Amino acid sequence: MQADRVNAEQASGGLSFRKRAKSALRGAGMRWTQQRDTLIDVIEKAQGHLDVDELYRLARQQDPRLSLSTVYRTLAVLKRHRLVDELHLTEEHHHYEAKIGAQHFHMLCTSCGTVTEFSGALVDRLQQELRREHGFTVESIDLDVSGVCARCTASQPAAS
């Protein structure tokens, strides 16, 4: 557990997600509660994309009394402080992930459901282009791709 925390800090350049979250909230005059600690811990460890129910379920394994309202309220706070990103991978459920490391985006394979990340280099270019051509200053980009991943393309006879 101690080791996990050290690894997490190394992965994100010396400051764990939990520590960043704690100081961001404390800095805004908010309180660091047991529930927020639990939820942040689950989100950080998930290393991926949780929807609200998964987050709720996992958090209750650590603290069975934690309520669904608290999950929603905490996600709202974390979104507001830009500590988590909300993804719209599917029509049905939103997914959330810790904002750690470089900006990236997601490809969802419609065949196997796998989510792959890709980096934001091309998206940076798009941002520049929007400023140059439209005078538009980008604040946030919501970009999700769906299609067929390499594995599924290879394993399926090309649909004619």
Next chain:
Amino acid sequence: MQADRVNAEQASGGLSFRKRAKSALRGAGMRWTQQRDTLIDVIEKAQGHLDVDELYRLARQQDPRLSLSTVYRTLAVLKRHRLVDELHLTEEHHHYEAKIGAQHFHMLCTSCGTVTEFSGALVDRLQQELRREHGFTVESIDLDVSGVCARCTASQPAAS
């Protein structure tokens, strides 16, 4: 009204949205109902981005008995047949627009609320890159940008 229809046909290369929709649905063994005609007409004329409530409200001006269920059911059909696009411009409401003309994406100004369209050239490049680098075949891209438009940037003292 007749003139509107002619203009619409010219704008989309000889086949109005309504005619395309009609033949797509008829081709799939579905019926061309009064309600579908009304909804398609509203969507086509809107020339922009309607959310469900706006669509419902406008459609009821033409046919006061048309129900909200029918709006949802019709949008589902149109989405399935790729006759409308569903946009995720804001957190709260989905928006829908007729799929007419070239692919394009949307920038939402967080200051004045204006939605501006931009073309898909850069997005095409992204698509190629994903195939080249990840072997991923793109089926659909959900891309929405928010930020500050040129007008608002100009009229506001640069926030320091």
Next chain:
DNA sequence: GTTTTTGCAAAATGTTTGCATAAAG
């Protein structure tokens, strides 16, 4: 001790569904 946060239950929101009736083909 004061203020914020929580858990719970209730309400609000947005969307879907079952079913009898109406309309389309």
Next chain:
DNA sequence: CTTTATGCAAACATTTTGCAAAAAC
């Protein structure tokens, strides 16, 4: 005449909210 689509109301899933009790500071 047969099948599909509609309107209505009820069901559903998800998210938000009011409030008293608990926890943080």
